[in-house]
Amino acid sequence: MTDKLILRALKGETLPVPPIWMMRQAGRYLPEYRATRAQAGDFLSLCYNPELAAEVTLQPIRRYGFDAAILFADILLICQALGADLWFETGEGPRLSTITTPAELAALKPAHAIHDRLSPVYETVRRLSRDLPAQTTLIGFAGAPWTVATYMIAGRGTKDQGPAHALKAADRATFAALIDLITEATIDYLSEQVKAGAEVVKLFDSWAGSLKGQDFTDFAVKPVAHIIAELKRRHPGLPIIAFPREAGQGYIGFAKATGADCVAIDNSVSPDWAAAHVQRDGCVQGNLAPHHMVSGGPALVEATRAVVQAFRKGPHIFNLGHGITPDADPENVALMIETVRKG
Template identity: 50%
Template sequence: MTDRHASVRPLLAVLRGTRQPVPPVWLMRQAGRYLPEYRALREQKGGFLELATDSETAAEITLQPIRRFGFDGAILFSDILMIPHALGQDLRFEAGEGPRLSPPLVDHALAALTPVMERLEPVYETVRRVRADLPAQTTFLGFAGSPWTVATYMVAGQGSREQGETRRYAYRDPQAFEAIINAIADSTVDYLAKQIEAGVDAVQLFDSWSGSLSPAQFERWVIAPTVRIVDALRQRHPDTPIIGFPKGAGGKLPAYARETGVNAVGLDETVDPVWAAANLPANLPVQGNLDPLALIAGGSALESAVARILDALGDRPHIFNLGHGILPDTPIAHVEQLLGLVRRGA
């Protein structure tokens, strides 16, 4: 990717360390259930996995919020559990209950799984289709789940509030758990590299459950595998920015930023942006961190929340985003209000 591309893609320029006079904007889960056009397509096409593995449909879903809102970034429509699916676990989505993986690794050996890497091919085709239709000024973001978060699903077979089963497993048999983490990390490097080769401009690592770990476990199961991915991906694609999003990391964020080598750090809604500005490395690009519920509230509550973030992070490269994914009951008008506030400087 040349500097010329960065100059016409404000979000990509920020990821490369250049502060923009108006922060670029995209929203996690911006392609999803709050959009009537997404709901109509899902009703027509079927369940989530069917959507994500139908490249034509997944590309259309990725582009829907770009057409409606003109966000500065498009995020690939897929799921963080595509990697365990490719590593040999069966993936299904239960209505109202979330994803299920089988067999769960808490009582099955990783070596017993038979990888089916062909399951990732529809994702790369989705990237190629989106790249062909994306406006020139829009940065295209690929993504993967970070090893710790993906492992919590692989071990337990499903999501959980405290990740207790996986945390116990990691303490009880750290060597076996490390093998799972390394398998995820190595597959993730290939997965992200192929997304880049298919056309994404940057990638994000989602560590949605990193907040459940103690400092020592965070160092071992979040920071170290992220370093493994970042270093290996940089060898293959040295110019592609990497965003790290360790949700719930809190006071461990500065260590994550210093040690992992990511190009930008995502802040969840619990992080005080004033604290982040003071404690993260100088000039490190940051992303975030509006509370998704403030977006639902709209009005003056949204206005004041946006102003506080812009004031706190205005002196460094900043991508405006939510602190987590947009919620299904978010009013379209409030997203439009948000974009107006950010682009006018609140």
């Protein structure tokens, strides 16, 4: 169905009005999300409940008519499928058992063993591909290996990814073997999402910005390039979005180096800079600062117009530069969409 706007932009078409969706569009800023999450009990139970996960995925589509729905799940589910313990501390974030030694790495499951645990996610995708409106594109996703590894090594989110950098320096073989394991598991995971009905997949590399120089090439570019090449071999024509968040200069040439059809841009770079240096290689996604969803008003309208204006001469998918935050006002999301669609 190439008439879907997101798929047209991903093929490189410049559209008069950019299609739009929003990172974390199903989330705590929406009262209906909070109600369904309470019904599920907790966040992980919601991720593994196909009926309720499909329901929260659909909520922002019903409310706002976004052009894409993103599967409701989390990048850390794959860690659990590989055998790590995973839980979420209320108000704090994810906690995992840590992988810092060859023995802990060896105790993980092989990549092909992830599907038992992840089969409810594939069922969510099947339900969504059946229930979504005809014009809405279904996006599947996974974390990129480096970002997933930072959580598996530290056992939690960290400001500077210190534990992962430390393991990379102290025991490069173990670190590289963990990256390889996550890479292989991610290929199988995304491939199953595509078989279940995902039309596009996105790789979230939230901590790509902390990799510098050769490390950026080795761990933000190479594993992502490998995943993309293998997915495109298995699923010819599959469009892929890569998000090497806060890559800065690393955004330049990232699409060519990895084979991604679209590079998602965070809001630490200006839309004009990204148009000049990244969009010349193809579709870009982004990059309104999420704080506008909290503050709203004329500044939101002005910043939204500036993003649309900067990217209007090439293929563009409108999005935020990072996920919407729980304190956002749902009315501001409506104002952003109206501004994008009506100018």
